Amino acid sequence: MPTSPLELLRVDHLLSAEERDIAATVRDWVEERVRPEVADWYERGEIDPGLAKEAGALGLLGMHLTGYGCAGTNAVSYGLACMELEAGDSGVRSLVSVQGSLAMFAIWKFGSEEQKQHWLPRMATGEAIGCFGLTEPDFGSNPAGMRTLARRDGDDWVLNGTKMWITNGSVADVAIVWAQTDPDNPGKGVRGFVVPTDTPGFSAPKITKKLSLRASITSELVLQDVRLPADSVLPEVTGLRGPLSCLNEARFGIVFGALGAARDCLDCTLAYAADRQVFDRSLASFQLTQAKLADMALELQKGFLLALHLGRLKDDHRLDPRQVSLGKLNNVREAIKIARTCRTILGANGITGEYPIMRHANNLESVLTYEGTSEVHQLVIGQALTGENAFG
Incomplete structure (x- = not known):
């Protein structure tokens, strides 16, 4: 069996x-x-x-x-x-x-x-939907360079700037927007603001013509003299520690999530290979097919054990952000390899919407780079190993 x-x-x-x-x-x-x-x-x-x-x-x-x-x-x-x-x-x-x-x-x-x-x-x-505005058109991996500015005007804050690649943006009721409050100290003056999306000056045009994450709302956030009361600021954090700690929470979920896409590709491929007849034999009976399946199953299992270990560390309050970088780098990288290899087993059928393979592969191209590109996570790990900061 x-x-x-x-x-x-x-x-x-x-x-x-x-x-x-x-x-x-x-x-x-x-x-x-x-x-x-x-x-x-x-x-x-x-x-x-x-x-x-x-x-x-x-x-x-x-x-x-x-x-x-x-x-x-x-x-x-x-x-x-x-x-x-x-x-x-x-x-x-x-x-x-x-x-x-x-x-x-x-x-x-x-x-x-x-x-x-x-x-x-x-x-x-789910009555209210939220989005998270950190990434900008020119600043992704370097959030300290953000240009969105919040300035005081009496008791109010006035925000101006643009955020990009924001999931849920066009359907959100509230946006968490990170803005620079002290242009002379990039990064250190960053504050978070709770912005109701019906605030005058706020708009969130939907990004179209995507070839990845199409079953998802992705938007631009545009803030033009968005006036907010003093109590709209998140009071308990200043600096990039705020948004980066949120990203660490989300990328922990990606460590597990990417495995779901990979597992679905592999499950689909196993079923396909068992049914597909090639030269009067099932595709699953060929040595090269079994070698591919074995390698993919091995990486999926290793990735799951890594994710589970990080989850136990997190539940024990011992999880280090560098360890999350290990998990995201490995599991997303291996997941996209699994999706691509599964596509080779399905052949031309692998590119159709009848099977989930190409959809998962295209989605994983986005997962590979959002919430920390592979290169950023490599440098995080490299810094941990060498003590040398290679960023910039």
């Missing part, structure tokens, strides 16, 4: 009953709600906006946060949920992770009690 890749390693005993139940619940929801429609969403370049409230009803939004209507699960459970979501599509996982690990986490970690009470309960149910 064929054995699925993760069953081969017998990892179930490494998970608690609750963790397995959460993963199964999300998997069932993805099978019922996402998988039947995602190819059409991807082709049309849209996503069903009702997914947010459905994810909220399942307790997935901000699930690893405590209080304010959040589920308060452990980090491993959140990671497993991300894996199951991304097995459906990276865009669905992005919707959940941007909401919970970027927008909600920023308010939960650095916001005032009033900001938490006002936004988090509604964001946990």
Whole structure:
């Protein structure tokens, strides 16, 4: 009898009953709600906006946060949920992770009690959607160079600038916008602002003609003399430590999530190879096919053990950001290799929307570079190994 890749390693005993139940619940929801429609969403370049409230009803939004209507699960459970979501599509996982690990986490970690009470309960149910404005058209890997400026005007703040590649931007009710308040001290004067998207001067045009993450809303944020009251600033953090810690939360989910896309590609390929007849034999019976399948299964299993180890460290409050860089660098890099190799086994069928392979591969091209490019994570690891800072 064929054995699925993760069953081969017998990892179930490494998970608690609750963790397995959460993963199964999300998997069932993805099978019922996402998988039947995602190819059409991807082709049309849209996503069903009702997914947010459905994810909220399942307790997935901000699930690893405590209080304010959040589920308060452990980090491993959140990671497993991300894996199951991304097995459906990276865009669905992005919707959940941007909401919970970027927008909600920023308010939960650095916001005032009033900001938490006002936004988090509604964001946990999906009634209010959030986005996270850090990246700019000219500043991605170097956020310290951001040009978005917040200046004081009496008791108010006035924001001007542009953010780019912002998930959920066009459908968001609130944006967490990071802006420079002290142009003479790049990076050090960065502050976070809670910006209701109906504030005059705020707009979020949708980015179109994407070839990746098409089942996801990606936007530009434009701030033209956006006037905010003094209590809109996140009071508990100044400097890049704020946005970077939020990114670390989100990329932890990617460490698990990328494995979901890879697993889905491999599961699809195993089924295809078993059915496909070539020279009067199943494609799965050829040595070269089995060699590819074995190598992919090996990397998937190694990636899962790495992700699980990082999750246990996080739950034990011992996770170092450099370790998250290890996880994201390895797991996304291997996931995209798995997707590409699966495509070779499916041949021409691998490029059609009938199978998920090319959709996952295209999505992973974005996952490879967002929330820290592979090169940035290599330099983070290199600095840890050598003590030398090679950035810049």
